[in-house]
Amino acid sequence: MLTLPFDESVVMTESQLCRKYVRENEEQKTAKKVESCAKQIVSHGKNIKRTPEEETEQEEEEEDKDEEDENGLPRRRGPRKKKMTKIRIERIKIRRVEANARERGRMHGLNDALDNLRKVVPCYSKTQKLSKIETLRLAKNYIWALSEILRIGKRPDLLTFVQNLCKGLSQPTTNLVAGCLQLNARSFLMGQSGEAVHHSRSPYNSIYPPYHSPELSTPPGHGSLDNSKTGKPYNYCNAYESFYESTSPECTSPQFEGPLSPPSMNYNGIFSLKQEEALDYGKNYNYGMHYCAVPGRGPLGQSSMFRLPTDSHFPYDFHLRSQSLAMQDELNAVFHN
């Protein structure tokens, strides 16, 4: 019946520790409540000089004798309604208090699991926590994006990756993700014609040449999505489909076509790929969360981005061989402020 989670104590965060402290206080309060209820029952039993068991038996005997209902009609068959005596009410109260404590604990477990989920999705921040719903949405997008990478066998560019992550997320969360990646969130905006607007000033620009889209470039310093001017909410779903000609994660789950190994988690809760070659390139290169996206050399929005031949040799294309571990650290720092 009880399903215990795996031992998460080793990854307990400050917030979890704080919550644990609060929890312990609550447990003490609950214990006091139960104790007081129990005392009431005992005192009640003393007053009437009968034990609760005797009380119950007595009640049942009385109920057996009570063959007529309040209208004087013969008693119907079926489960009898037990009288709500004081002692029974107190018992119900105790059960309720205990049930509340269990429910609280259950919700705490759920929140702990959510905290752990927050740690393995991009943009984990101790100071600015994602809400529950946003965490779930981002996690879903993240899984979907990684699945797409596995399915296609090639890295998308950073901007595309972030766009996928942000589908369906609220504007503040989108801004947060953009901020984490030091991307200008405006670069997510698509032109009216559905053309991608991109000019990202990302950490990767220092390694790879930026996209060449001078006609679409946006002045720097606009760090937030601003849909108020158009009056229309930005629809990432459309953007996505214009890129990939595929269903968006908002619509369907990815179709796995091959026996790909799912991403595994390392001790940090970071996704990494199960691949033997990784050893050749040093120390389990992490992907995904520590996504070391490299902008494609072509223009963003190039629909061939995810349309590689399906017989491409995954995971060989997958290695980020040219990336240094130092760069990985830098990117990790970006994702985990």
Place this chain on the structure above:
DNA sequence: TAGGCCATCTGGTCCT
């Protein structure tokens, strides 16, 4: 001050 988010309480349902 309204709205979002959250924790908690509560009663109902299902299952063991």
Place this chain on the structure above:
DNA sequence: AGGACCAGATGGCCTA
């Protein structure tokens, strides 16, 4: 009977 799970209600806190 009792525990797990769920969803609705409620009130507190925070922020734009």
